[in-house]
Structure formats: C-alpha cells, structure tokens
Amino acid sequence: MTEPHVETALAPYLRGDLPADERRHVERHLADCESCHAAAEDFRLIRERLATTAPPVAEPHWGRYRAELRARLAGSARRRRAWWLRPVPVAMAATAMAAIVLTFTVAQRGGLNGDVTSDDAVLATRLDMIDKQPIVERLDLLEDLDVIRDLDRLASPRES
C-alpha cells in the first residue's frame, strides 16, 4: 500500500475530533490497512482503560486540600493588602509625600514668584514708578493707540 498511514490522526479520530472529510479518509484507510487498524484498536483499549482509572498517585484528601487552599488565599490576600502598610514603606511614603508637598508649596509661595515680586519692587523704585503710580495703574491703556498718542496729556493733570 502506497498511501501514507494515518497514525497521528488515530487519537483524534477515536475521540471524534476530526472534521468530516478527514474522518472519512481515516475510515477508508483503516478498512484497507491492517497495521493502522490494529493500532486504532489498541489505542481504543488504552483510552478506555486509562479513562476509567486514576493515575497511580496518592490524591490528597479533597476537604483538606480546599482548607489549605482557603488558608493560602487568605495569606495571599493579607500579603497583598499589607505590603504598603508595613512601617518602613509607610514612613518612606510619608516622607516622600511631605517632600513633594513642601517643594510645591515653597515654589508657589516663596520660590520663584517671590523673587520676581521682590525684583519688581526694586526695579519700580529705581525707575521712580512708584511716584507715578496713577500712570502705572493705567498702563493697560497703552494698548489703545489714541491713548498713546495723547500720553503726555494724561500725565499733565498730576504735574499741574
């Protein structure tokens, strides 16, 4: 017989896993091939025997098994819940958080903005702007071209 054997298809064939066309092919082959037919019969017998018996391993007492599992689950949950509650991580986390808050607060209040404000005050004094406060207050008017054109007249009432 020149047709290739179907050995690796026998196990799925016996369980009924093969698609229809492949199953028909295997059936045709088994009808003609004594060797594969004998193998299929042996495989069937082995499957039947093994399906009806447990492996030769001492299986645990299932009630105890589940009790152990529950204990392991509880332990696992405790570990997961507790890792960040341990003293060292808490202290480290608190320190890190305090540092972040402090840095942010300093930056907001006394940091860059504070320096800029102070510099502005000095500059304003030097430029004698404090004395011309009414004009400074109305600097937004400089956006208006008409006001810019009459800028001299704006300052004149104070001078007079």
Added chain:
Amino acid sequence: MEPSDETLCERVAAGDEAAFEQLVERYQQRAFRLAWSVLRDPDGARDVSQEAFIRLWEAAGSFAGRARFSTWFHRLVVNLSVDHRRKHRWWRQVFSREESVDGDGERLADQPAPPVDPVDTLDRERALADLWAAAEHLSPQQRAALVLQVQADLAMKDIAAVLGCSEPTARVHLHRALSALRRVLRKERA
C-alpha cells in the same frame, strides 16, 4: 440546572466566593492530575494546582471568554507546572532518577517486561497499573496530552491550546504516548 464554568468564572471575577468554591470542586481533581502529569510529584502537583486556583481567584476577570474556561484554566495549570519544573530542575537533576526527554519512548522500550504471573496475567488491575507505570516514563508533554484527552476529555484543538503548541504537534505528542503504552499492551499479550 448547573451553571456553566464560564458563568461561574464571571461570578468569581465579581468576587463571588460560592462560585469559586464550586469551580474548585469541579476542577480540583483534574488540576491536580494535570499538574502531576507534568511534575510526577504529588506535593508539587498539590502546590501548583492550588496556586492555579489562587490565580483564578485573583485574575478571573482576565478570562476573556474567547476560549472555553476549561482550556484557559488547564493552560494556567500547565504553565505553572512548567515554571515549577524549571525552578526545581537543579534539585531533580541531583536527586531524582532521570526521565526520558521528549522522544519516542525508547527508554520505555528498554525496560524489562513487567514480571509475569502465569496465574494472574490478565488481571485488570495489574494491566492498568502497568499502563500508568509506563505513562510515568513519557515526556511531560506526552503525559499531559494523554491526561488531557483521556481524563479531562479535551478535544485535540483544546489540548494544543493548553500545551501551547500547534494541533499537529499535539497529535504527535498524543500518538507517541499511545504508541509507548501500546508496547506495554503487546508485552502483556505476549
């Protein structure tokens, strides 16, 4: 009507402990046997199968429902078993007897025939014990494929998915396993 595995898994994802207990009862034996088929060590099998249930409780939400629950869970068991084997390999290499690598079961063929009792040759218990003893000498993949088909009753495509290989490869694993056991059957008849 009993809820399906997939329904129970959805409930487990929502934190339903009763559903979890039900799944454990359904799968404890299969998980243990499958882990044993890879590890050949009852303590390791208990440890790994329990770990699989812990993962199930913690990650049931990751079961997307694309495959059957049994395939997903068996794959979890196999992956954990393989990891366990890898971690304990050095120990086994030093202290345990050698086991055959993935192959054609030559070591099995080299073994002496089981002692023959003329009075009790056809004793069923003995025949079964011989078959399982022979299964112990299969490669982990072959043994897992065998257990998945004959004990867990998984289809070929599911066995392939659990073992993380193609279906043709899974067929080869199973065929080699059955062929090795067939030699035991033939010796029994001789």
